[in-house]
Amino acid sequence: MTGSLIERARCGSGLSQRELARLAGTSQSTLSMYEHGAKSPTLAVAERILNATGHELHLVPRVVFTTFTGPRGEPFAVPDGLWRLEPKDATASVVLPQHLHWSGPSRVYHLRDRRDRARVYEIVLREGEPTDLLTYVDGAFLIDLWEDLVIPADIRSAWGPLIHTHGANQ
Structure with a gap:
């Protein structure tokens, strides 16, 4: 789930994996592993990556x-x-x-x-x-x-x- 969120944010901001990795202070190969679900980022890392795309994490209550x-x-x-x-x-x-x-x-x-x-x-x-x-x-x-x-x-x-x-x- 985190991977698809990162990929959606990256694509939505028009960044390549290489550009986002540089902005977020990580490697392109690590970012690729996050996006493909081969590796899971910590919450702090996911937040840093999303911030680099111009997005934020928000807690939204589930509606029942x-x-x-x-x-x-x-x-x-x-x-x-x-x-x-x-x-x-x-x-x-x-x-x-x-x-x-x-x-x-x-x-x-x-x-x-x-x-x-x-x-x-x-x-x-x-x-x-x-x-x-x-x-x-x-x-x-x-x-x-x-x-x-x-x-x-x-x-x-x-x-x-x-x-x-x-x-x-x-």
């Missing part, structure tokens, strides 16, 4: 979902915490998969547009599985939209405490 059942037997997922999407993902143009947007023709939603973002969040909160929520919903944008979302009362009630804990108006 609980499945609830709506009044008509339909399941919906509620997390124990909120998360942030990368800005490019939180404001992307998306076409929802069929299992989410099953009631009409496919269309492009522009998450940069508040109205489109609200519509996507309504659909994903009602129809989505945890992976869908993690893909399309940004915690800060959800808090901002919360009072304007048209969602079933049971979903609003189940998500409400989490939303209000993180700052939405009561």
Whole structure:
């Protein structure tokens, strides 16, 4: 896992193994072994290498979902915490998969547009599985939209405490 993280950071910053090894104060052969999983760096070394690529290590809490059942037997997922999407993902143009947007023709939603973002969040909160929520919903944008979302009362009630804990108006 560390190797793929180092390789992603290196490639994302446009550095060759040789350039990164020089910047991080290690050898190219050692860096190659890290990237291919043949050797594991200590946390301090991994942090030094990632810093040389312009990246940082961050501790991010894992989100755990609980499945609830709506009044008509339909399941919906509620997390124990909120998360942030990368800005490019939180404001992307998306076409929802069929299992989410099953009631009409496919269309492009522009998450940069508040109205489109609200519509996507309504659909994903009602129809989505945890992976869908993690893909399309940004915690800060959800808090901002919360009072304007048209969602079933049971979903609003189940998500409400989490939303209000993180700052939405009561």
